[in-house]
Amino acid sequence: MTSHTRGRRPAGSDTRETIILAARKRFSEHGYPGTTMRAIAADAEVDPRLITHFFGSKQELFATVVELPFNPEVVFPMLLSGSDDGLGRRLAEFILNILENPQSRNVITGIIRAAASEDAAAAQIRDRVVVRMLTPLAEHVGADRPELRASLIASQVVGLAFARHVVEVPALRSAERAELATFLGRVFDVYLRGPLPPVDG
Amino acid sequence: MTSHTRGRRPAGSDTRETIILAARKRFSEHGYPGTTMRAIAADAEVDPRLITHFFGSKQELFATVVELPFNPEVVFPMLLSGSDDGLGRRLAEFILNILENPQSRNVITGIIRAAASEDAAAAQIRDRVVVRMLTPLAEHVGADRPELRASLIASQVVGLAFARHVVEVPALRSAERAELATFLGRVFDVYLRGPLPPVDG
DNA sequence: AATGTTATTCTACGAGCGTGGAATTATCAA
């Protein structure tokens, strides 16, 4: 119980990083409005004032903390180049990998939970994620209506993450990886390469 | 501007219903923690006390207000019986219908937004929706691993609603109905009737 | 007409929120 009273701590404790970790966890588990500065501070064993000292405001903290756990500009070209065969499957395996890692999964659920609120900060995050994710994805889809196809893929990815890790639907939690990969792979192939419907006009 | 001062209003104003509508809208647009009793009251042009008078607490109000905009026990048997051909397509058209109607769409986004929070009430809603929706759906899928298939379908439905109406991804907003119906129909067919991967063990 | 019941508002309590000023202590530069 060494609850120090005041002033700077002796060296060695990377408080800033501790705050970031705590904030990322809180935002990921409770969403933006459900997360309080004081709760983050408590988790990080730190005075709330320290957070505003480092990051300014709650919104700025949020914007600092939330980032995609992979680089779309690098990942999508890698995944979507090469033979058409197994394309959807490769994408599915990649997504499942991301969701398997607890740390990156938390970031994803955090973004989802935060994006679900109507706060100004959330809108900003929504825009940022959509642009940074959908644009590179669409650029490598290589078919007609790439934005539509990319958006449909993203919708299934978000839906899977939501159902599996936010709602925690039992059948999705307990499903074997190979099963999910197979189904998702096929679905992604539909979105990537399926023909468009005939237009009537 | 006849802001009456106190006491019961002259007849004709169905205040209770007004509150329900306002609450449904607020919850749908701001999620559970982001919605305040006072905001609902303001929208309904009513004193906050009236809400607790009618509904007890915020949680009870939420539970009262939130319900699926369709009856799964009735709808799924209807949609999923009959010839296998066009099965996924019928399901897709039905989902798009629900999302096209502003009122039922609001209920859906409301449930999604609320389910994204970690509040106790949200967990309760999550359970209720999952049970009431997934069980009847799985019962009429009529293939191997029905719970898994039903859950995957639900994940795509939720993902579509989230991407299209919460995040408001442009390509999904502007897509023509026929395009979405075609893609979703195929995907639902994959989930409904696609073969399972071979097991290795 | 009298009485009870229900709808409605005013007011307010205690709690928790984000945030900022000021004091205190450790580290760093000279």
Add this chain to the structure above:
DNA sequence: TTGATAATTCCACGCTCGTAGAATAACATT
């Protein structure tokens, strides 16, 4: 060794929250 700077806590402000007590006005029942 001294002085500057950064990290850290304490405290407090003003606000908003959910909720409840009490007063009042319209309706319902007799």
